[in-house]
Amino acid sequence: MATAPYRRIVEDVKRQLRTGALQPGDRLPSTRELARQWKVALATAAHAMRVLAEEGVVKALPRVGTVVAGGTSRPSATRGTAESTRERIVRAAISMADDEGLPALSIRGVASKLGMPVMSLYRYVASKEVLLVMMAEAVFADELLPPEPPPGWRAQLELAARLEWRVFKRHPWLARVVSLTRPQPQPGALAYADWVMRALQETRLPAQEVMRVHVLLHTFVQGIAVNLESEADAIAQTGMNDEEFMRRTESSFLNLATSGRFPHFAKVLTGLRTGFDLDFDELFETGLRVWLDGLEVRLARR
CATH class of the missing domain: 1.10.10.10 (Winged helix-like DNA-binding domain superfamily/Winged helix DNA-binding domain)
Structure with missing residues (x-):
């Protein structure tokens, strides 16, 4: 047996x-x-x-x-x-x-x-839900922001985003626990919000815009991080990492792409001669740079 x-x-x-x-x-x-x-x-x-x-x-x-x-x-x-x-x-x-x-x-x-x-x-x-809130507070409190911020609002937002990304990477489950619509009053998480809002003071944006920028920056980081837990679950359940999975499904994508229904997707897909490495850290850094570039242009127009 x-x-x-x-x-x-x-x-x-x-x-x-x-x-x-x-x-x-x-x-x-x-x-x-x-x-x-x-x-x-x-x-x-x-x-x-x-x-x-x-x-x-x-x-x-x-x-x-x-x-x-x-x-x-x-x-x-x-x-x-x-x-x-x-x-x-x-x-x-x-x-x-x-x-x-x-x-x-x-x-x-x-x-x-x-x-x-x-x-x-x-x-x-009291309950599992209470435990999850306590867990989230503990891991945010573990990653302290520095006592003195770097000069300039952009450098300060970069630092806050990278530290938050590090917390999510260390604890992949966290992105599924933190709620955008029902946030909890947690000192550890509010420290990041306070940091971002202080950084944006020099931009002289009105309070509504400051809150929107804070929420958008947080959701950008969380939006990428939520895939960390999903990928870990997929690996555990199938025994395949993302590269192995894509190799197995590559022919199906090619057949669909070359069917003539999606010509632009097909053009990009065939142009990836060396493949595409879905590196979450690289994706985060690229996205953060593009996001901040856009905010900088918006502020310049004001």
């Missing part, structure tokens, strides 16, 4: 322990990394991690991730003040969402990660 995919991951980790390739305290790859390495579904990789934890081979450390058991022990999640316990819960939830994706996040899963009874978590976090 063939070995179950999750079991192959479990046995490989144990083999690395026997050979010394992994030592107590060493950090294991994230669930998503395991899914990519073994070309299995995200749920399969997560199941392997749970089995390893149940067997005492690995343990989860807040702010660190999953490590080989036997290293420095973590403090009990039930000790300490309510504030420190709430912090551990939020950090464990962030680690789970980073590793396994937003769909895998649950109160029960966080409780299991911390070794706490499920119902005890509700003493510190």
Whole structure:
């Protein structure tokens, strides 16, 4: 009988322990990394991690991730003040969402990660929705803006956009949590808004325009970032990255493009002799430059 995919991951980790390739305290790859390495579904990789934890081979450390058991022990999640316990819960939830994706996040899963009874978590976090708000606030607060801004409104907007992009890249789930229509009053996120609005003071735009520029800049960053989580989910579920997927569907695109119905698309597609690399960082930088160029022209006309 063939070995179950999750079991192959479990046995490989144990083999690395026997050979010394992994030592107590060493950090294991994230669930998503395991899914990519073994070309299995995200749920399969997560199941392997749970089995390893149940067997005492690995343990989860807040702010660190999953490590080989036997290293420095973590403090009990039930000790300490309510504030420190709430912090551990939020950090464990962030680690789970980073590793396994937003769909895998649950109160029960966080409780299991911390070794706490499920119902005890509700003493510190009222619901999953509240937990998501706390997670978003924590990751924005981790990426501090500098105390002194660079000179000029454009340089200041560039800096804010790049730092926000870095937060979204570190936590791909975040773009699905932050709401444009129902924003939460979070100090970490409002620090970015305050920075942008201060930068725009020198432009002398009216308050309505300042708010529009702030919202548009934020949605530009979030709009690209929302694809990070989608791509990670697609890789985990199919075992194919974007390049492999495009190679598989290339002939279908070519057949449709050369049908005569879409001549301009066909012209561009056939002109991509070396292919097209969808690099999110490059896309972000190009888009930010074009966006700011347009704002600069608009301001000059005023």
